[in-house]
Amino acid sequence: MRRNGLIFVLLGIVAVAIILPRFRGVAPTPQVFDEGWTLTEAKVESASSAKPVLALLTADWCPPCQQLKRGALSDSKVAAAIKERTIPVYVDVDHAAQDAQQFANIRSIPTMVIQVGDEEVGRVTGVVGAGELLRWLDETLARVPDDE
Numbered sequence: 001m002r003r004n005g006l007i008f009v010l011l012g013i014v015a016v017a018i019i020l021p022r023f024r025g026v027a028p029t030p031q032v033f034d035e036g037w038t039l040t041e042a043k044v045e046s047a048s049s050a051k052p053v054l055a056l057l058t059a060d061w062c063p064p065c066q067q068l069k070r071g072a073l074s075d076s077k078v079a080a081a082i083k084e085r086t087i088p089v090y091v092d093v094d095h096a097a098q099d100a101q102q103f104a105n106i107r108s109i110p111t112m113v114i115q116v117g118d119e120e121v122g123r124v125t126g127v128v129g130a131g132e133l134l135r136w137l138d139e140t141l142a143r144v145p146d147d148e
Contacts, residue, residue: 026060027069032079033090039099042087043117052121052144054086057100057111059093064127065110075130081137086114114140 033056037045042053056073058065072078082088093100093109100106103113104120112133114122122140124133 027066029090030069030073032082032088037089039089042089045087051087053115054082055089055091055113057091057093057106057109062109067127068110072128072130072133078130078133085141116144
C-alpha cells in the first residue's frame, strides 16, 4: 500500500511539473518591441531606412507565444540582432486584427514574418530556440536586397 502511495505522489509531482508552466500567465512583451511601432509606421520607416519589417503575430491566450516571448525573444543576442537589422513590430492578433489581416495565410501563432514593402521574404511559425531563430534571421535577411 505504501508503494502505491509513493507512486501516486511521484506521478502528481511529474504532472505538476508538466502542467504548471502552462499557467504562468502572460509573458511580458519582449524589450525588442519597446519602441511600439505599428505596422503602418514600421512600413514607412522601412521605406526610408532600408531595414525590413519583422512582425511577431501573437496573442495573450496562446501558450506557445508566451513560451517564445520568455525564451528566444528574451535572449540578448536575438534581441540585438532583431533591433539592429529590422524594424520590430508586435502584432497582437486580437487587439490589432486589422494589422494581422495584412499577413497572408497565417494559420497558427506565434508566427514571425519579415517583409520588405508588401513582399514577404521569410516566415517562421511556432516556438523556436535562440540559435534557430538567429539562423533563420541570418538566412532570411541574406535574401533581402541591399538596395531596398
